[in-house]
Amino acid sequence: MTATTTRNPIAVFGTTFQNPILLAAGTAGFGRELVDVMPVDRMGGIVTKAVSPEPRAGNAAPRVSEFDGGMLNAIGLANPGLEQVVSEQLPWLDANVACARVIVNVVGNTMADYVAVVERLTEFGVVTAFEINVSCPNTDEGGEEFGANDETLTTLVARVRAATAKPIVVKLAPDLPDLGRTAQGVEGAGADGFTLVNTMPSEALGEAARAAGARLGLGRGGVSGPLLLPIGVEATKVVRRVTSLPIIGAGGVRAYEDLKRYLEAGASLVAVGTAALVDPRVPERLVTAWEADG
Secondary structure: OOOOOOOOOEEEOOEEEOOOEEEOOOOOOOOHHHOOOOOHHHOOEEEOOOEOOOOEOOOOOOOEEEEOOEEEEOOOOOEOOHHHHHHHHHHHHHHHOOOOEEEEEEOOOOHHHHHHHHHHHOOOOOEEEEEEEOOOEOHHHOOOEHHHOHHHHHHHHHHHHHHOOOOEEEEEOOOOOOHHHHHHHHHHOOOOEEEEOOOEEHHHOHHHHHHHHHOOOOOOOEEEOHHHHHHHHHHHHHHHHHOOOOEEEEOOOOOHHHHHHHHHHOOOEEEEOHHHHHOOOHHHHHHHHHHHHO
């Protein structure tokens, strides 16, 4: 596959992206799932499905529930596990995705899980960077999310930093008590950038979201889609005020105007997720609009 662009590439994370449009983690699999419905290699990049040391079956069905503000999901970070990614997914990406950059989303139950994934995958040239999902429960600390405690989070980032020379992008939740302070701590621990934002807990977003969450097998889920757009844009502004590190804006992007809102807020790249699940043609339309706007 080949890709062309009429605009200058975006230089971040020690490389260049042919355009700022990424496919968001958890919505694009490992790329091969989408080849019949969209030109993956026209994107600026793909953020893979989560990777953990061991395979994960995920949560009980149903895992997805729509409501007026967007979509709730409780997938449970289902993935085939590290060794299957090494033996099957990365070789396919290396052979079939020549122009889009590959960012691997990493999850774990312990800090050692994150380190194990990053250490194993850092040698593969097809991997541009790692996106560290810190909204996972830390089983060593009673199930508190890694991102909920600044000290725990900075320790995790420092340990991952020691495991790879490749860029580390930390994906933060939008409901942290002091997002700017947390971002500064993460930068100090060695991160190279941020993804803003992760999904929002349904309990925080009103009765409609709570009712949609009740339809899920888990009984609750994370909100994505249009409702997240102003939240993600504001989070991008907050973090941009305290750091110059690159930001991947994520949450609620459906149209080119949404993409531009993130870029104007200070993002370098923008990830599209829920909108592509609803209409797989959205990412390519955004690339086309980006090229025409140049």
